[in-house]
Amino acid sequence: MTDRLTQRQNEGYEFIRAFVRDEGKPPTLREIGDALDISSTNGVSKLLDVLERKGYVEREPHAARGLSLVEEEPDPFAVGAGPPELPVVSRTPSDHPDRLRRRPSSYLAVDPRLLHEASDPDACLVGRAGDDGMNGDGIRKGDFLIIEECRARDLSNGAPAAFLVGEELRAxxxxxxxxxxxxxxxxxxxxxxxxxxxxxxxxxxxRVLGLFRSFSKS
Amino acid sequence: MTDRLTQRQNEGYEFIRAFVRDEGKPPTLREIGDALDISSTNGVSKLLDVLERKGYVEREPHAARGLSLVEEEPDPFAVGAGPPELPVVSRTPSDHPDRLRRRPSSYLAVDPRLLHEASDPDACLVGRAGDDGMNGDGIRKGDFLIIEECRARDLSNGAPAAFLVGEELRAxxxxxxxxxxxxxxxxxxxxxxxxxxxxxxxxxxxRVLGLFRSFSKS
DNA sequence: CGGAAAGGTGAAAAAGTGTTCACCACTAGG
DNA sequence: CCTAGTGGTGAACACTTTTTCACCTTTCCG
Known part of the structure; x- marks a missing residue:
């Protein structure tokens, strides 16, 4: 997907993207033609030939709507679609707790249903349990904890919560x-x-909303 | 989306869901027929009539692939990008283990990095631990287990694995x-x-690759 | 100038797709 | 017993969609 597009080609490409997003299926040649004011399906077909040669779409011969977008990089700033990605925070000295969100080590996709308990999904982040202190609750060192940031006074008594003690994240x-x-x-x-x-x-x-864990192959 | 589906109808519905997710476009009548072993497009059409009447799909007359799923969760089928979604299987009698994948109760987004140990990400599914038998490994009843399907002889000795015993999924x-x-x-x-x-x-x-858990607000 | 590529028109052929009709078998409920 | 609903087969038909062919203009570049 390296070749540049002309303006006209980009119009076509963007129309296809929008159509797929809105309609849930690729457009036909005529639908593209109607949108771009191209009266001949052959004109549209040639446009698609170029988009295919440049690596933006793929075509399945003879299939109705046999058109698909070539995978691109996931847009890190995409709004809306896809499950939310939470920042994964790495160890941070507790005298700089504000660094927590500022330097996420990566982002992890999380199914929205795991955040259903969260009051504010935007306040959620992921950190790794630093010890086995919550073994009795099935939380083990290294587990990825899904944490909704909140003030201490908003924590309910007895609920699992996360704390930064020194450089260690403790549940x-x-x-x-x-x-x-x-x-x-x-x-x-x-x-x-x-x-x-x-x-x-x-x-x-x-507060700790959930966790996940990856077992390493032994 | 309240009416229940028969087994056959559910097979059709699940096929359409999987097709849309994998191909980025709805299937044609013949593609559905091939998958379900229905030789007549009319048989498929009648099946879709029922699914439409029960509120699971919508049809656009005369349009090729004029089929769309009725929205349930917000856009579960974002085209192209996004983390893989694993089928979540519900309880299944162990004399019908083959039903496991056929009737997923839903799909859960999983960050691809949690599947990095999997030999075949397409063989992965999610099931809920039925008991506390693996408490010592931090697995608790109700946890969502990420499982890579494999034959017993491909399991390594001592590794955490999942079994269907009666209707219960046991780690x-x-x-x-x-x-x-x-x-x-x-x-x-x-x-x-x-x-x-x-x-x-x-x-x-x-084999059990990982797990996640949602703490309920107490 | 000459050629290549983009960007078309228009029509007809070929292929894919949805619809309709007639007919059949099974099941559950009144 | 009858009826409605499910779940089909098979074929003809109509509509939609893609493909192909011939031909055109404009722009850019060597």
């Missing part, structure tokens, strides 16, 4: 009592930790 | 020894089970 059950934050693990080998609300070493990130 | 570590299949749980409250290779009540589905 813990969150409890607020006596003016302090309590991070309760569900693994008997870990101990409960308590921090004052604005402790420099511990930043609440948000 | 277990798989061992083949002394001519028998051994399903080893990693939860001390569950017991190891042993089946002969062709036991009617236990069908190996494939």
């Amino acid at each position: 813990r059950r969150f409890l607020f009592a006596n003016g302090k934050m309590h991070l309760r693990p569900t693994n008997s080998h870990y101990t409960k930790e308590t921090f004052p609300p604005d402790a420099p070493g511990c930043h609440p990130i948000g | 277990r570590r798989f061992l083949f020894a002394n001519g028998k299949m051994h399903l080893r749980p990693t939860n001390s409250h569950y017991t190891k089970e042993t089946f002969p290779p062709d036991a009617p009540g236990c069908h190996p589905i494939g």
